[in-house]
Amino acid sequence: MNCPVCGGDCIENAPTLLARLPHAFAPCPDCMGLVYDKRSPPPDIDTAGPCPSCGKRFIDEVFAQIYRVMAAEGDLAGTEPLAAAATPLVHPGFAMRSAPHLPPRSLVLLSRSVGERAAARLVAEVPEVRGVVRTGAGTPGITDTDAAPQAYTLLAGCDVRADIFPTRAGPIVVYKQQSVLHVEFPRDQNEKILSLEREIGQHRPRTFVDACSGAGTLALAAVRAGIPRVIANDAWYAAAFWTTCNLRVNREVLGIGEVTMHRSCDDLRRRPVARDPVLVATVTGAQEIEVYQGDLRLLPAVLPPEIDLAALDLFEKADAGKVGRITGAWQARVGGAIFIP
Incomplete structure (x- = not known):
């Protein structure tokens, strides 16, 4: 693509x-x-x-x-x-x-100091540089559907890059545009993936929901682990798009069917933060996969019955009150096991 x-x-x-x-x-x-x-x-x-x-x-x-x-x-x-x-x-x-x-x-640069003239020169004169991004306060993405979204500024070149994450079933490739999605540094072991694998071992789910998917790391790991039905969701347009893109990128290693995209990147960009869930992509076959863009608090309206396991990877984990309200509402409406990676 x-x-x-x-x-x-x-x-x-x-x-x-x-x-x-x-x-x-x-x-x-x-x-x-x-x-x-x-x-x-x-x-x-x-x-x-x-x-x-x-x-x-x-x-x-x-x-x-x-x-x-x-x-x-x-x-x-x-x-x-x-x-x-x-x-x-x-x-x-x-x-x-x-x-x-x-x-x-092979190098994307994130810098608070870099200006437009230097960025253009770096892409033109330093052969290893593929893109230059000027950072700012906050982290790219959203903390809540009512909050203003944050993004960095791509000054020159292209800031699309991939990270490789290990899972027990084999590696997954996660692409993202770095100015609009947060940084994840690959390690020998990814704690979020390990927590997902522990939950899979304990609950043996047939359905899994990654309610705050980001670029799709946990959803991809769940598909690679063989869960029959996986649903990914995020209110931020870039997360929904790159989750879909990463399903396509990993299609062969995941062994899944064709990825049908129902919303283009331009469509999603026109509504950067969504409340009511919109279906972005589907995969049918031995494993069923759906990608939504929407507020996780409204996602239960489009979920199938009997969700076995859900990951709520909230940005504001330190806000115990908010986490408690969201997990409590999810438990009341959806049920199943919940974990916060």
């Missing part, structure tokens, strides 16, 4: 992407690169270019060039530590044992 941000071929299917992982960021025998102190400005020496043999470059060399472009454009004074330039998000992201050697267009 074409990328909804840049129209390019940014989105690969899961088998293709997973096949590249063993050597995605590994150096070749000819690769070199200095390790810089991240707590200090980069030293006043020329940065190395990409390896002439494999085209990769050590991340510290890449960041030194990024730092100098931002300093030249006045976004940095030149006295800040190297780490202050930006937060690097590699594509694809997965648990790594060592610092990566980056191939072209």
